[in-house]
Structures are given as structure tokens and as C-alpha cells.
Amino acid sequence: MNCEHDKPKEECGVFGILGSEDNAARLAFSGLRALQHRGQESCGITISNKISMKTYKALGLVTSVFNDGILDSLHGSSAIGHVRYSTTGSNHIKNAQPLTLSTQFGEIALAHNGNIMNAQELRLSLTRAGHRFESTADSEVILHLINQQASSLENAISNALNKLYGAYSLVVMTNNALIGIRDPFGLRPLCLGRLGKAYCLASESFALQSINATFIRDIAPGEMIIINETGIQSHQVVNTSKTCCCAFEYIYFAHPASTIDSINVEKSRFWMGQELAREYPIDADVVIPVPRSGRHAALGYASARRLPLEEALLKTTQYDRSFIQPAQPLRELVVTKTIKVQPEVIRSKRVILIDDSLVRGTTAVKLVKLIREAGAREVHLLIASPRVQFPCYYGIDIAEKAELIAAQMSVDKIREYLNADTLYYLSQAGLLRSVFSQDVCLACFNKRYPLKPRIPY
Numbered sequence: 001m002n003c004e005h006d007k008p009k010e011e012c013g014v015f016g017i018l019g020s021e022d023n024a025a026r027l028a029f030s031g032l033r034a035l036q037h038r039g040q041e042s043c044g045i046t047i048s049n050k051i052s053m054k055t056y057k058a059l060g061l062v063t064s065v066f067n068d069g070i071l072d073s074l075h076g077s078s079a080i081g082h083v084r085y086s087t088t089g090s091n092h093i094k095n096a097q098p099l100t101l102s103t104q105f106g107e108i109a110l111a112h113n114g115n116i117m118n119a120q121e122l123r124l125s126l127t128r129a130g131h132r133f134e135s136t137a138d139s140e141v142i143l144h145l146i147n148q149q150a151s152s153l154e155n156a157i158s159n160a161l162n163k164l165y166g167a168y169s170l171v172v173m174t175n176n177a178l179i180g181i182r183d184p185f186g187l188r189p190l191c192l193g194r195l196g197k198a199y200c201l202a203s204e205s206f207a208l209q210s211i212n213a214t215f216i217r218d219i220a221p222g223e224m225i226i227i228n229e230t231g232i233q234s235h236q237v238v239n240t241s242k243t244c245c246c247a248f249e250y251i252y253f254a255h256p257a258s259t260i261d262s263i264n265v266e267k268s269r270f271w272m273g274q275e276l277a278r279e280y281p282i283d284a285d286v287v288i289p290v291p292r293s294g295r296h297a298a299l300g301y302a303s304a305r306r307l308p309l310e311e312a313l314l315k316t317t318q319y320d321r322s323f324i325q326p327a328q329p330l331r332e333l334v335v336t337k338t339i340k341v342q343p344e345v346i347r348s349k350r351v352i353l354i355d356d357s358l359v360r361g362t363t364a365v366k367l368v369k370l371i372r373e374a375g376a377r378e379v380h381l382l383i384a385s386p387r388v389q390f391p392c393y394y395g396i397d398i399a400e401k402a403e404l405i406a407a408q409m410s411v412d413k414i415r416e417y418l419n420a421d422t423l424y425y426l427s428q429a430g431l432l433r434s435v436f437s438q439d440v441c442l443a444c445f446n447k448r449y450p451l452k453p454r455i456p457y
């Protein structure tokens with residue numbers, strides 16, 4: 001059984017470095033490996049030796065795509081990299097990133113995390129104006145928008161960003177600069193770090209840690225930073241009204257060691273568990289996390305309630321690429337393969353099972369069944385986030401509304417379907433307390449989209 005089959009999918013992770021001697025590709029490789037959880041369909045690295053660029057990208061995981069021979073062939077002091085899970089543009093090598101374009105400002109490479117909601121109309125008008133596209137990815141629109149009349153590259157990027165409607169964290173590379181950009185709401189994360197004389201950009205601070213770089217700060221919503229040999233310049237290129245980083249970064253996506261907008265991910269998950277305990281203090285004998293995704297919240301719950309925490313569900317594989325198969329029957333087929341249960345920890349006990357979120361319910365129904373078959377007296381399912389009832393338009397593949405179990409059934413009907421004794425979700429207020437902020441996007445829970453979708457929802 002693989003619990004990740006029933007989780008939202010992050011679409012991408014980005015990394016960039018400028019000013020490392022000749023090993024930018026190896027540092028980008030390490031950074032991408034640390035971001036692998038953000039996208040497992042394809043990956044790529046573009047390097048610059050200050051004169052020209054070279055790109056290597058392929059379908060697959062970072063460690064299977066790159067080897068010593070390939071990395072040795074990528075000489076350069078600057079690099080950007082990308083890991084991808086697709087929902088916009090198909091899973092095809094032509095949509096793998098970084099994307100490159102020869103422009104009036106020289107060669108430009110770009111890696112994007114997010115979703116451009118007006119990409120279709122922009123593509124149409126660019127195509128009418130004579131631009132030729134090589135991929136079906138929304139990200140390519142950004143490159144072509146940059147390649148329009150402007151007095152400087154900075155102005156061209158600024159003009160391009162002001163035409164975009166959507167979520168984006170971007171790393172852009174020229175032969176003499178590395179540029180980092182975050183959308184006006186900061187929906188997707190991006191941070192800046194330093195390694196000796198080199199500067200780096202990454203979707204998550206964990207990627208900076210992975211190369212021993214020092215975290216400097218998060219890129220602010222609507223900010224563009226330009227890094228070159230003379231230092232760093234910051235420009236507010238898009239007007240912003242408020243910060244609204246994705247709550248699911250804290251709930252599930254980001255690596256626990258990462259800190260996003262000054263909030264540590266592991267701690268926030270622990271607090272989600274503590275808040276659950278405050279909201280639902282259930283009498284039980286043991287707390288069991290759903291492997292990986294429920295672990296930190298279960299720790300928080302168990303410590304608040306002074307209950308033993310047992311890893312009674314054991315995961316047997318680390319990565320299983322078949323999750324990219326979209327068909328529900330295959331998801332269910334895979335779900336039966338990769339979880340082992342330890343009956344001696346469960347038999348005759350009142351069990352609290354904790355997971356970070358409940359999307360389709362396909363995994364939870366099987367886990368509850370496994371725990372009951374192992375002899376549990378009661379099974380209480382606690383979810384460390386509110387009910388996911390609405391789709392995401394900002395670069396997260398949550399599911400269609402018709403597939404979201406909380407959009408289709410009441411809590412009590414879901415509890416019945418899952419065959420749990422009780423089922424509780426963390427409240428939105430509890431979630432906000434856990435991340436010590438009001439400035440997070442909760443649209444998939446409450447339909448309050450910071451950027452209104454352009455289709456009926």
C-alpha cells in the first residue's frame with residue numbers, strides 16, 4: 001500500500017546557483033535531489049559558462065537521469081534546475097524544464113513552479129504575433145513574453161510578469177545573471193542562500209541545506225532579485241496586496257526540514273497535531289501515524305495527550321513512479337502493495353490513526369480495514385487539516401471536485417464509508433494557529449481564492 005497515491009501532487013521544484021567555480025551542475029544535482037518530493041516525472045539542469053549554455057533533461061528521477069559522466073560534461077559556474085510533475089502540458093520530454101530561448105537579450109533559461117492561469121490566451125496572442133512554441137507547458141509562455149520589445153532585460157521581465165495571471169516561483173538564468181521571482185501572493189515558495197561566494201535560489205530551504213549553503217531569506221511576494229558579479233539587486237516588479245503562501249506546503253508538500261516564510265514545516269505539523277488534540281481529546285490506547293505524511297502531527301497529538309505513539313504501519317518502498325498514472329483503478333492496485341501492519345502493536349487496542357489530509361479517501365479506507373483486521377478494538381481517524389472540498393488552480397494537482405471525498409459526502413457519511421469509529425478534521429482556525437499566520441492560502445478548504453479562477457468553480 002502506498003499512502004502517497006491519495007495525496008495532492010506538487011507540480012515542481014526549482015533551483016539555481018551563480019558564482020560557484022566550475023561545479024554548478026553538481027550543486028544543482030544535489031539541490032534537485034533534495035527537491036525530488038516536489039516532482040518525480042522529469043528533471044533537468046541548464047548550465048552557463050558565461051558564454052553559452054548547455055541543457056540536459058530527461059524523464060525520470062534525478063538520480064536515474066544524471067550520472068557522473070553527464071554531470072562532468074556540464075561545465076559552468078552557473079546553473080538552474082527543475083524537477084517536474086505535470087498537470088499543465090503532458091508528461092513528455094519536450095515539456096521537461098529548464099526551458100531555453102535565444103532572445104534579443106541573449107540566451108535565457110527558465111524553470112517554473114506554479115500555474116499560469118491565462119497561459120492559453122497569452123499563447124494565442126503570442127502565436128498570432130509570430131512566436132513559435134516548442135512545448136505545451138504554460139511556462140514557455142513566460143519566456144516568449146520576456147522576448148518582446150523592451151529597453152532592458154529587467155524591463156522585459158517586469159513587463160512579462162505584469163501580463164501573467166497565476167502562481168509562479170521562477171528561476172531565470174542568462175550568461176551573466178541569475179534571477180529569482182515570486183508571484184504577487186507568494187503562493188509558491190522561493191528562497192535565497194549563499195555558499196561561499198556563490199548565491200543560490202531554491203523552492204525550499206532544505207535544498208540549500210543539502211549543499212551546505214546558508215539560508216539568507218525568502219523572496220518576497222512580487223519581488224524580483226537579480227544576482228550577478230556585482231551583487232544582488234531587489235525590485236518590486238508586481239504590486240502585491242497580501243502574502244498568501246500555500247497552506248499545503250506546511251501540511252504535506254514541503255520537506256519537514258524546510259522553513260518557508262519564517263515558519264518551520266516540521267514544527268507547524270507538530271502543532272497541527274497539538275491543535276487536533278486540543279480540539280478532539282479522544283480516549284485511546286495508542287496513536288499511529290500514516291507513514292511519513294501523518295508522522296509529525298501524530299507526534300504532536302501523542303505528546304499533547306500523553307499517549308504512546310507507535311509506528312505500526314510500515315512503508316516498504318521509498319519512491320514508486322507509478323503514482324503518475326492518473327486512472328483510479330491503477331491507484332487502487334498500487335495502494336495494496338507497500339504498507340505492512342504490525343498486529344502486535346494494534347491487537348485489542350483503541351487506535352487513533354492520524355494523517356495530514358484526506359483527499360479521495362482511497363488510502364484511508366484500506367488503512368482502517370488493515371488496522372481492524374489486525375485486531376484493533378476501535379479506530380479513530382484524525383486529519384491534521386480541514387476538509388479539502390475545492391480544486392487548486394495554483395500548481396497543485398489535488399483532484400477534480402468530483403473525486404474529492406469531502407466535496408461529495410458529509411463528515412458522517414465519510415466516516416461510515418471509511419468504517420472508522422470517529423472521524424475529525426482540524427479546523428481552519430486550528431490550522432492557522434499551527435502556522436502562526438493568517439497569511440496563507442486556504443482556498444481548497446474554503447473556496448476563498450486569492451486569484452479568482454477564470455472558469456466556473
Ligand code: SF4
Binds near residue numbers: 248249391394441442
Ligand atoms: S488552493 Fe490549496 S493547494 Fe492550492 S495553493 Fe491554495 S492552499 Fe495550496
